[in-house]
Amino acid sequence: MIARVHAAARSCLILVASLAIACSDPPAPPATTSEPRDPTPRLEGLEPWSDAWILAHGESYLEDPRARREALEGSLTQPDNLYSQARLAQYGHGTRGWDALPEWSPRTLPIDRARADAIASGAPIEVPDDAPRLTDGPRPTTWREWVALGRRVFREMPLRSEPYWTTALRDPEVAARLGVEHAPDGSVPGLVLVRDVDGESRVGITCALCHSASRPGARGAHDEGWVDGRARRTLDYGLARIELARSFGRTLEPEAEARFSSWGRGRADVLEELSDVPIAIPDLYALRELRWLTQGATLRHVTPLALAVRQETQFVQANHLRTRPPRVLVWALVTFLYAIEPPPNDVQVDAEMLRGRAIFERECADCHQAPSWSGDPVALDRIGTHPELAEGHARGTGTYRPSPLVRVSDAAPYLHHGVVVDLASMLSPDRSEPGHRFGTELPIDERAALISFLGSL
Ligand code: HEC
Ligand code: HEC
Structure with a gap:
């Protein structure tokens, strides 16, 4: 929480410096913390996130300024950061702000x-x-x-x-x-x-x-x-x-x-x-x-x-x-x-991987869930990785999202700022980069099995 207050104060300073906006009244917190709703009508009977369901959203995005505005408001996790503030001020007002900019379809x-x-x-x-x-x-x-x-x-x-x-x-x-x-x-x-x-x-x-x-x-x-x-x-x-x-x-x-x-x-x-x-x-x-x-x-x-x-x-x-x-x-x-689909993964599933999968279920699946192997954001003080992005005035939310792990063995270097060179280092007790200590206390053969399983994702 201290981090959040600090970040908000910093954002005020920056706003004052660059935009000369008064900061005595910090932006109001979100009116409600309930689930944001999907502003598109007529989705009944369509499987969520199927091609047809996605396509059915095209008309409301293309034709309905209110749906765009509602989607914007529902999507911003932390309305106080600069990313959110710029959009709330400028986007989806129909005839002013960014909607009034000339449309540019370049050659x-x-x-x-x-x-x-x-x-x-x-x-x-x-x-x-x-x-x-x-x-x-x-x-x-x-x-x-x-x-x-x-x-x-x-x-x-x-x-x-x-x-x-x-x-x-x-x-x-x-x-x-x-x-x-x-x-x-x-x-x-x-x-x-x-x-x-x-x-x-x-x-x-x-x-x-x-x-x-x-x-x-x-x-x-x-x-x-x-x-x-x-x-x-x-x-x-x-x-x-x-x-x-x-x-x-x-x-x-x-x-x-x-x-x-x-x-x-x-x-x-x-x-x-x-x-x-x-x-x-x-x-x-x-x-x-x-x-x-x-x-x-x-x-x-x-x-x-x-x-x-x-x-x-x-x-x-x-x-x-x-x-x-x-x-x-x-x-x-x-x-x-x-x-977009990930490139095919040709590795053959073997016993070591299955063992790794069971360890993953036990140690990691609270946060990383199939099929993307991501999940709900984790508070910074729990995950403990580098705080700059999470606390930043620009787009900080006080959290990090569990990284999706699709083709993760091909995605080094790791963490949101790309500093951990390989999966063995991610799971090593000797890693100097702070945070995300999950799995680092496991016996070495269990860590090897985990890495083998990660190679199958
Ligand atoms: C408490 C929730 C939580 C648990 C438990 C957890 N993770 Fe994570 N994981 C995260 C978060 C959050 C990040 C992103 C952190 C960051 O980037 O600062 C992450 C990032 C990663 C990454 C980096 C991927 C990339 O592309 O950068 C790997 C690999 C990973 N986790 C593997 C595991 C494994 C293996 C386990 C179990 C041993 C595990 N995680 C347990 C929350 C968790
Ligand atoms: C200069 C490099 C750069 C360019 C150009 C760029 N991106 Fe990105 N993109 C990034 C980085 C860095 C992030 C990570 C941002 C973060 O996590 O806050 C990102 C994140 C994203 C994400 C979020 C992914 C996730 O895991 O949540 C999407 C979607 C995306 N970019 C799409 C695009 C599209 C579409 C374009 C072209 C219009 C584009 N990007 C242009 C660097 C770039």
Whole structure:
């Protein structure tokens, strides 16, 4: 509780400093602590979280401002943090705030092999006047059509332009340093060419920069060797932030520069000026099963509208409050996120794993439950891991969500800030990183069995 008060006080200071808002009256606590409800009508008879049930939410997200507002309010776990306050003030008011921003459906071009080669040999960054927009086609009607459009949004719709990445397209050494990867088909997932809001052609970043990655040998529903939804743990976004500032001729405060360099690979903070806490980029394999979103459990996920509002407002904030994305594209993106499946896991179940499973049931299943192996948020003083995110003024809730464990053996480094190098260290009594001591007192053979079981998830 002390932490919460402290965080609220800090948030006031920041608000005063940056927005000149009076802070004598702290924001009122949520009116009710009851379960938020799903604002979408006519869901009877549909299996919750089935494709059909998700699809049935499209109309209320797309057409009903009140449903969007209700979903927002119902989803914010901690209305006092800056993340929540910005949204409560600006989102879902119909004709003002972020709803009044101009809708922006950019002309964008993915970087396929031919385009990557051309840019590498010096071709200009150029998006022609007649380049397509993602909204050019007919509005999807079936689940398959929505997901197909959503895949394109995930890969091709820029959150904003970031011209610095052009260097990475021209210089393989810079690309390797920043974690820009080429997919086996020669394309560069996560970077696109975009006709920017001001009409200039630039390089932009998409969801795929952080949330898709190579995985040698991956097959099945995925493009050979490339997995949508897999965290890009090679990405050094902090370094990119420093280089981006330099490329604009800006010098960062030494403190800010030190923060960004400390992020290292696979960690980012997408809240920009609100926050610079490094958070591990998560895999997006089990969204349908998660009743809480983000590692600090900032959002209740009782309705797909909660995720749609999250993504819509992420686009707004990322593009510096200049534009809002077409909701048709946001809704398509959300259906795609729900359709993402983890890469197949080929391990054979053996006796050691079954033994590990029984130990897991005994020691871990209070918090990590199938099928996502996540669960309800755990208070910071119980879990005891690094407090900065949970206590932070930007999006702190005083809790952490039990991490989903789907494909966990492929998800190192661990914990919300990505600091524990492997599963053996997670369960080691000698681990120096504090918190989450579960399993560390078990005999070594039981820990080995647990790790074996985790490898089957
Ligand atoms: C610069 C890297 C970056 C980009 C670009 C990015 N994300 Fe993320 N994403 C993150 C990080 C870091 C988190 C963890 C945030 C947290 O837990 O508080 C995250 C969390 C999420 C989550 C919550 C997952 C969970 O386990 O609850 C979803 C969903 C998500 N991102 C979707 C997207 C989509 C869709 C886009 C494109 C519109 C996108 N992200 C763009 C880095 C990024
Ligand atoms: C009291 C609830 C609780 C129990 C019991 C628990 N966990 Fe966790 N677990 C969490 C929370 C909360 C996190 C996220 C903490 C953080 O990121 O700061 C987590 C994170 C993890 C992670 C990190 C995954 C990743 O991708 O970063 C692993 C692995 C894990 N738990 C395995 C286990 C195992 C194995 C056990 C049993 C020996 C166990 N947990 C018991 C709550 C729990």
